[in-house]
Amino acid sequence: MSILEIKDFSVSYLGDDYVVRAVDQVNLHIEEGVSLGIVGESGSGKSTLMLGVLRLLNERTSKTEGEAFFAGNDLIAMTRKELSKVRWAEISVVFQKAMNVFSPVHTIGTFLTDIYRVHRPAAKAKEIRKEQEELLALVNLPKQVLKMYPHELSGGMLQRTSIAMSLMLRPKILVMDEATTALDVITQNQILTEILEIEDKLQLTRILITHDMSVVANFCKKIAVFYAGRLMEVGFTEDVLINPKHPYTRDLIKSYPTFAEDGTGTVVRIPGTMIDLKKPYEGCPYAERCSQATDRCRKERPLESFVNNSWSYYCHNPLEGGRADE
Amino acid sequence: MSEKDIKSSVQEMINRQTKKADQIIQADQTILQVTSLKKYYRQKNKRNVLVRSLDGVSFELGRGECLGIIGESGCGKSTLGRVLIGLEDATAGEILLDYEDIKEVKKRNRKELRRKAQMVFQNPFDTFDNRIRIGDILSSALKLHNIGSTAKIRKQMVLDSLKKVGLLPEEDYYKRYPNELSGGQLQRISILRSMLLKPEFIVADEPVSMLDVSVRAEVIHMLDDMAKKENTAVVFISHDIATTRYIADRIAVMYLGRIMEIGKANEVITNPLHPYTKALISNCGDADPRNKMKPLQVKGEPPSPMNIPEGCVFSDRCPYATQRCRTEEQTLHDFKENGHLVRCRFAMQHKENG
Amino acid sequence: MNKMKHYLHRHQRLVFGCCMALVLVVIAVLAPVISPFDPYDLSDEMMAGPGSMHPFGTDNLGRDILSMILYGSRTSLIIGISSALIAAVIGTVIGAIAGYFGGKVDMILGEIINIFMMIPSFFLILIIVALFGSGLFKVMIVIGLTSWTGNAKIMRAQALSLRSRTFVKASEAVGEHRMKILIKHIIPNGIFPIVSNTTMGIASAILMESSLAFLGLGDPNTISWGQLIANGKAYLTSGWWISFFGGLAIIYTVVAFFFIGDGLNVILNPKIRNVTNV
Numbered sequence: 033m034s035i036l037e038i039k040d041f042s043v044s045y046l047g048d049d050y051v052v053r054a055v056d057q058v059n060l061h062i063e064e065g066v067s068l069g070i071v072g073e074s075g076s077g078k079s080t081l082m083l084g085v086l087r088l089l090n091e092r093t094s095k096t097e098g099e100a101f102f103a104g105n106d107l108i109a110m111t112r113k114e115l116s117k118v119r120w121a122e123i124s125v126v127f128q129k130a131m132n133v134f135s136p137v138h139t140i141g142t143f144l145t146d147i148y149r150v151h152r153p154a155a156k157a158k159e160i161r162k163e164q165e166e167l168l169a170l171v172n173l174p175k176q177v178l179k180m181y182p183h184e185l186s187g188g189m190l191q192r193t194s195i196a197m198s199l200m201l202r203p204k205i206l207v208m209d210e211a212t213t214a215l216d217v218i219t220q221n222q223i224l225t226e227i228l229e230i231e232d233k234l235q236l237t238r239i240l241i242t243h244d245m246s247v248v249a250n251f252c253k254k255i256a257v258f259y260a261g262r263l264m265e266v267g268f269t270e271d272v273l274i275n276p277k278h279p280y281t282r283d284l285i286k287s288y289p290t291f292a293e294d295g296t297g298t299v300v301r302i303p304g305t306m307i308d309l310k311k312p313y314e315g316c317p318y319a320e321r322c323s324q325a326t327d328r329c330r331k332e333r334p335l336e337s338f339v340n341n342s343w344s345y346y347c348h349n350p351l352e353g354g355r356a357d358e
Numbered sequence: 359m360s361e362k363d364i365k366s367s368v369q370e371m372i373n374r375q376t377k378k379a380d381q382i383i384q385a386d387q388t389i390l391q392v393t394s395l396k397k398y399y400r401q402k403n404k405r406n407v408l409v410r411s412l413d414g415v416s417f418e419l420g421r422g423e424c425l426g427i428i429g430e431s432g433c434g435k436s437t438l439g440r441v442l443i444g445l446e447d448a449t450a451g452e453i454l455l456d457y458e459d460i461k462e463v464k465k466r467n468r469k470e471l472r473r474k475a476q477m478v479f480q481n482p483f484d485t486f487d488n489r490i491r492i493g494d495i496l497s498s499a500l501k502l503h504n505i506g507s508t509a510k511i512r513k514q515m516v517l518d519s520l521k522k523v524g525l526l527p528e529e530d531y532y533k534r535y536p537n538e539l540s541g542g543q544l545q546r547i548s549i550l551r552s553m554l555l556k557p558e559f560i561v562a563d564e565p566v567s568m569l570d571v572s573v574r575a576e577v578i579h580m581l582d583d584m585a586k587k588e589n590t591a592v593v594f595i596s597h598d599i600a601t602t603r604y605i606a607d608r609i610a611v612m613y614l615g616r617i618m619e620i621g622k623a624n625e626v627i628t629n630p631l632h633p634y635t636k637a638l639i640s641n642c643g644d645a646d647p648r649n650k651m652k653p654l655q656v657k658g659e660p661p662s663p664m665n666i667p668e669g670c671v672f673s674d675r676c677p678y679a680t681q682r683c684r685t686e687e688q689t690l691h692d693f694k695e696n697g698h699l700v701r702c703r704f705a706m707q708h709k710e711n712g
Numbered sequence: 713m714n715k716m717k718h719y720l721h722r723h724q725r726l727v728f729g730c731c732m733a734l735v736l737v738v739i740a741v742l743a744p745v746i747s748p749f750d751p752y753d754l755s756d757e758m759m760a761g762p763g764s765m766h767p768f769g770t771d772n773l774g775r776d777i778l779s780m781i782l783y784g785s786r787t788s789l790i791i792g793i794s795s796a797l798i799a800a801v802i803g804t805v806i807g808a809i810a811g812y813f814g815g816k817v818d819m820i821l822g823e824i825i826n827i828f829m830m831i832p833s834f835f836l837i838l839i840i841v842a843l844f845g846s847g848l849f850k851v852m853i854v855i856g857l858t859s860w861t862g863n864a865k866i867m868r869a870q871a872l873s874l875r876s877r878t879f880v881k882a883s884e885a886v887g888e889h890r891m892k893i894l895i896k897h898i899i900p901n902g903i904f905p906i907v908s909n910t911t912m913g914i915a916s917a918i919l920m921e922s923s924l925a926f927l928g929l930g931d932p933n934t935i936s937w938g939q940l941i942a943n944g945k946a947y948l949t950s951g952w953w954i955s956f957f958g959g960l961a962i963i964y965t966v967v968a969f970f971f972i973g974d975g976l977n978v979i980l981n982p983k984i985r986n987v988t989n990v
Contacts, residue, residue: 048718073570186659216430216597216660217641221653243571246643250651269647287571288645289600299604301575305540445885472887479885484878487897499886551886 034101035204035237036062036085036123041098043077043084050310054080056261057098059336062205067231067238069248069269071284072258075306078241081258082207086119102205121151124198128210131190134182140193141178144200151201167196170233172226188219195227202234209241224251245288249273254342257281260306260317267343277339277350279324316347324349388457389558389591390419390442395451397437397615401664410663411437413615414451416690419559422589424582426606426623428599428638430660434615435595439561442593443475456558473503476552478581480564482544486536492547493532496520499551515554523550523580542573546580553584559591566601578605599642603627611635614663614671617690621698631698631705633676670702678704726975732968740785749776751783751935759951769953771943777953780935781961787936788965791852791921796913798856803863804899804906810864811871812898813890818868825864833858834923841929848931851924855917863906863913870902904976911973915966922962937961 043055055077062068072078083089085100085107100107102118110118134143144164148155155163165175171192182190191211198206206227212220228251231238240252248255249269256266257280265278276282286300304321307313316322319329326349334346397412411434419425427435440446442453444460453460455474463471479485486495496516497509506512513532520528523546536544545565552560562581566574582605585592596602602609603623610620611634619632630636633654640654657675661667667674673683683704690699693706739746748766749755755774762769768777810821837854844850874880874897883893924930925938926945937958944954 073572188659218430218637218653218656219659221641221643221651225653244643245571245645249645249647250643273645273647284572285645287575289598289604290644290646299575299578299601301579302572305542305573443885445881469887472885477882477885479878479882481878485882487879487883487901489900502887548882555886 033064034061035064035103036060036239037099037101038062038081038085039099039101041081041084041100042096043080043089044095044097046093046095047310052309054094054261054309055084058263060256060263060266062237062239063254064204064237065231065235066254067240067252068254068256069252070239070241070256070258071243071245071248073243073284073306075260075309076258077261078258079209080261082125082209082239082241086123086125086207087115088125120198120203121201122203123205123207124201124203125207125209126191126195126198126211128213130194130198130211131182131187133194134190136182139179139181140185144178144197147197148200163200167200168193170199170230171196171223188215188223191215192223192226195223199230199234199236203236205237205239207239207241210243212247213242213244220247227251245273245285257284260309262317263346264318265345265347267339267345271339271343275351275353277337277343277345278347279322279349279351280318281345282351283321283323324351387421388418389421389455391452391454391457392417392419392442393452393454395438395441395453396449397434397441397446398449407664410615410666412441412448413666415612415615415617416451417610417617417620419591419593421558421591422586423608424585424592424594424606426602426609427593427595427612428597428602428609429612430597430638432660432663433612434663435597435612436563437615438612439477439563439593439595442559443477443561444471445477469503473555474558476555476557476560478545478548478552478560478562478565481568482541482548483536483568485544485548488535488537490535491532492534492536492539495536496547496551496554499554503555505555519550519554523584525550540573541569542577545569545577549577549581549584553588553590556588557590559593560585561593561595563595564597565594567596567598574601581605599627599639611638614660614666616671616701617699618672618702619698619700620690621696621700625696625698629698631693631700632672632702633678634672635700672702680704723975723979725971726979729968729971729973729975732964733972736785736789736965736968739782740789743782743786747776747779747782749779751775751779759947761951762953768957769951771940771954772947772951777940777957780940781937781957783935784937784940784958784961785965787848787934788918788921788962791848791855791936792914792918792965792969794852795855795859795917795920796910798853799860799913799917800863800906800910802856803860804867804903806860807864807867807869808871808894808898808902811868812875812894814872814875821864822868825861825868828858829861831858834920837920837924838927838929841924846924846929846931848934851921851931855920859913859917859920863909866905866909867899867902870905871898874898874902908973908976911969911976915969915973918962918965918969 038058038060041055041058042053045052045054058081070078070081080089084096087096087107089096096108098108102123107115107118134140141164145160148160148163164178168175168177173189173192173196177185177189177193185193195211212223215223224247227238230236240248242248252269254267255269255272257264257272257278259280265272265276265281272281273285276285283300283302287302289299302321307317307320315330315332316325316334319325322329328348332348334348336344336346337350338344393416395412395415399409399411401407401409415438417425427438429435437446441448444464455463460471460475493513493516497512500506500512500515506515517528517532520531525531525543525546539547549565565581566577569577578601581592584590594602594606606623608621609623609626611618611626611632613634619626619630619635626635627639630639637654637656640652643651655677661674669684669686670676670679670688673679676683688701688703690701691703691705692699753775755770755776757766757770758774759772760766760770766776766778768781770776806821806825810818810825836858840854841851880893880897883897884890888896921930921936922938922941925936926942928942930936930939940958941955944951944958947954
C-alpha cells in the first residue's frame with residue numbers, strides 16, 4: 033500500500049532572470065514499511081524533492097507543481113493548519129545539521145520538555161519524563177543525557193538525540209536528509225542499524241536521502257536514483273544495484289571505489305559535468321555524458337518504462353547486461 | 359570492458375603497486391623521515407588542558423611513494439598534514455625532508471620549504487580568491503618561486519600545463535574566474551598549482567571528499583598521474599578507505615593522534631591486524647547489495663584528544679581488550695617482518711581467533 | 713530597462729543618497745558661479761530677513777547667508793571626505809594587521825584601538841586645536857586621527873574570519889609572503905564594510921567640524937556651516953535665519969551620506985544581502 037504518493041511533482045527555483053527546474057515531473061510511490069533510499073549527486077534535486085513535498089521551501093522564491101498524497105490527502109493542496117498537523121506528527125525530518133537546533137544554554141531535557149508541552153499541554157511532568165527516557169532508550173542513549181548540555185555530547189549522540197526528537201510523536205514516515213553523512217562510518221552504521229530495529233518496532237517507513245550508494249545498498253529496501261532533477265530509475269536495491277537498467281545508475285555505481293575481494297576495485301569517471309538547469313533542454317539530461325546516447329535521447333524525453341511493477345526506469349536505450357554492460 | 363577484463367586489469371594494478379612498493383623499499387630513497395612527531399594545543403578558556411592532536415607519529419616516505427592516512431574525524435590526520443608541510447610547527451619531534459630538518463630549511467629559506475612541500479586542500483570552492491583569474495593565480499605561483507624568466511614564458515608554461523591535464527580549451531580556463539568553475543575543475547587546478555612548483559612531496563588533505571562521486575575518479579587519477587610522472591611523494595589524507603586504497607602504495611591508520619597500523623595498502627586492507635583497523639574496514643559498505651557488510655561492533659565513539667585513555671588508546675572500545683591492554687602502553691610491532699607494523703601486542707592472537 | 717527599474721527599486725536609499733550628494737558636489741564646484749554675492753562681502757543690509765534680494769537673509773555683518781552656505785559646502789565636503797579617508801586608511805591597515813597576524817601583534821594593536829576608543833575624542837580634538845591652532849588642514853588631520861577605531865574593529869573582525877579561509881591558507885602554502893597576502897587577499901576581500909562605514913564617517917566628520925566651528929575652534933578664515941550657526945547663536949531671537957539655514961544644510965549633507973553608506977552596506981554586506989534576496 034502506498035503511504036506517500038508523489039505525482040507529476042516539480043519544483044522550480046525562481047531567480048531574478050532565470051528559473052531552475054530543480055525537480056522535474058517526478059512520480060514516486062513510497063510503500064508502507066519499504067524503506068527508500070534517494071540517491072543523487074549535488075544538484076540532482078534529491079533534497080529539494082522532499083522539502084517540496086513537505087512544503088518546507090520558501091514560497092516566494094520557489095514554485096511547486098503536482099500532487100503528493102499522504103494517506104489519501106494531497107499535502108500540496110492542504111491549508112497551512114492542516115499541514116502542520118501532518119508535519120512532524122506523521123512525517124518527520126532529520127537534517128544533516130539537525131544537532132544545531134539544540135540551544136547551548138539549555139539541557140537536552142529542558143529542550144525536549146518544551147517541545148513536548150507544545151503538543152501535549154496537559155501532560156504531567158512525570159509522564160513527560162517517562163516518555164523522554166523511553167525515547168532516549170529507543171536510540172540507545174542513557175537517561176543521563178537529559179541532564180546534559182549540547183556541548184557535552186558528541187556528534188553521534190547529538191544526532192541520535194535529534195532522531196529521538198523526531199520520533200517523539202511516533203510518525204509514520206521518517207525522512208533522513210544526509211542525517212548521518214557528517215558522522216564517522218562506525219557511528220553511522222551503529223545509528224542506521226539501530227534505526228532498522230526502531231522501524232520494525234514503530235512500523236516506520238524511512239526515506240533516506242544520501243549521496244552514498246553503499247549506505248542505500250546496506251540499509252534500504254528500495255532505491256531511487258536522481259539526476260538533474262529527474263528520476264532515472266527506481267526499484268528494489270537488489271534489482272537496481274545489481275542489474276541497473278539506466279546507464280547513469282551503472283556509471284554512478286562504477287564511480288565508487290569498491291572492496292571487491294580480488295583487489296583494488298575499479299573507478300570509472302563520468303565525462304563532462306551536469307547540464308545547466310537554468311537553460312531549458314530537450315530529451316534526457318544525461319544524454320551529453322552517456323555512452324549509450326543516441327539522437328533520440330537528445331530530442332525526446334524518455335517516459336517511464338517498467339521492468340515489473342516495482343522497478344522502472346526512464347531511458348530510451350536501457351542496459352541489457354546491467355553492471356557489466358559497456 | 360567485461361567483468362573479466364576488469365578483473366585482469368585490477369590484478370595488473372595490484373602487481374604494479376606491489377612491485378613498486380618493493381622497489382621503493384629496496385632503493386632506500388627516502389624523502390621524508392618523521393620521528394615521534396607531537397603537536398599539542400592548549401584550549402583557549404581552559405589553559406591547563408592539553409589537546410593532544412598528534413602524540414608520537416613516526417614514519418618514512420620514499421620518493422614517489424603515496425602514503426594513505428586514514429582515520430575518523432579528530433584522529434589528528436589533518437593536523438599531521440599541516441605540520442608536515444610546515445604550516446604549523448610541531449610541539450616536539452623531527453621531520454627530515456631529504457635528510458634535513460624542516461625547521462632548519464624554514465629558517466634558512468622559507469620559500470624553499472614551500473616549494474618542496476606542497477598541499478592540496480579539502481574545499482576546492484574556497485581554495486582560490488574569487489577576484490583573481492585562474493591564469494593569474496597559476497602564473498603568480500611560478501613568479502613567486504622564480505620559475506620562468508618573463509611573464510610571457512610563465513603564461514606559456516601555465517597554458518601548456520592546463521593543456522596537459524586536459525583542462526581544454528586552455529586559453530579559456532586561463533581567463534576564467536574561480537567561481538565560474540565546478541568543484542572537480544577547481545580541485546584539478548589546485549593540484550596543478552602545487553605540481554607546477556615541482557615539489558618533493560605533496561600533502562592532499564581529503565582532496566575529493568567535497569566532490570561529487572562522478573568527478574572524484576578524474577581528480578584522483580590526475581593526482582596519481584602527475585605525482586608518478588614527476589616522482590613526487592604524496593601523503594593522501596582521507597576518511598574514505600576505498601579511495602585511499604585505490605591510490606596509496608602504503609596505508610597508515612590513525613587513531614587519537616597515533617599510528618595504529620601501517621603497511622602496504624593491500625596488506626593493511628585485506629589482512630588488517632589491529633582491531634581498530636578491522637572495525638574501520640568492516641564498516642565500509644559496498645554499493646553491491648550482494649556484499650552486505652558484516653560490521654565489527656565497536657563500543658561508543660572515540661574519546662576526546664583532551665582525555666586520552668591509559669594503556670592502549672583503543673582499549674576502552676576494543677572488543678578484545680583485556681586488563682593488560684588498559685594499563686600497558688602499546689608500541690608499533692613488526693610481527694611478520696615485512697614492514698607491516700601494528701600497535702597491538704595481541705594482534706596475531708586475534709587473527710587466530712578470527 | 714526592466715533590470716534597471718528593479719535595481720533602482722531595491723536600492724532606493726542608495727540612489728536617493730547619491731542624488732543628494734551629487735547636488736552637493738555640483739554646488740561646491742559651482743559655488744562662485746551660482747552664488748548671488750561674494751560671501752566675504754560686507755553689505756549695508758545687516759540682519760535682513762529672507763527676501764527677494766537675499767533669499768536666506770543676511771547676518772550681523774551684512775553677508776549673504778545663501779552665498780555663505782553655498783561656499784560652506786566646499787569646507788564641509790573637503791573636511792568630511794579627507795578626514796574619513798584618513799580614518800579609513802589607518803583603520804584598515806591597523807585592523808587588518810591585528811586580525812591577520814594575531815597573537816602578540818593583535819594583543820598590542822587591540823589595546824591601542826581600545827585606548828583610542830576610550831579617549832573622549834572630541835575632548836582630544838579640543839586640546840589639540842587649542843594647542844596648535846585651527847587651520848582647515850589641521851582640523852582635517854585631527855578628525856581623521858581620532859575616528860579610525862571603528863574601521864579598525866571592523867577590519868580586524870574581517871581579517872580574523874578571512875584568515876581561516878582556505879584560499880589564504882593555500883596562498884601561505886604556495887609560499888606567498890604574509891605581507892603580500894595581507895595586501896592581495898585580506899584587505900580587498902574585507903574592505904566592503906569599510907567602504908560603507910567610511911561614507912557614514914563623512915557625515916560624522918562634517919558634524920564634528922561644525923561642532924568645532926560652533927565652539928569657535930574652526931578655521932576663522934574659512935566659511936563653514938558650523939561657524940555660521942555659531943555666529944547666529946547670539947541673534948537667535950532677532951535673526952533666526954542666520955543659524956537655521958546653516959543647520960538645514962548640515963542635516964541635508966549628513967542624511968545624504970548616511971543614505972549612501974546604508975545603501976552600500978546592503979549591497980556589500982553579504983549577510984544582509986542574502987536576507988533581502990532570498
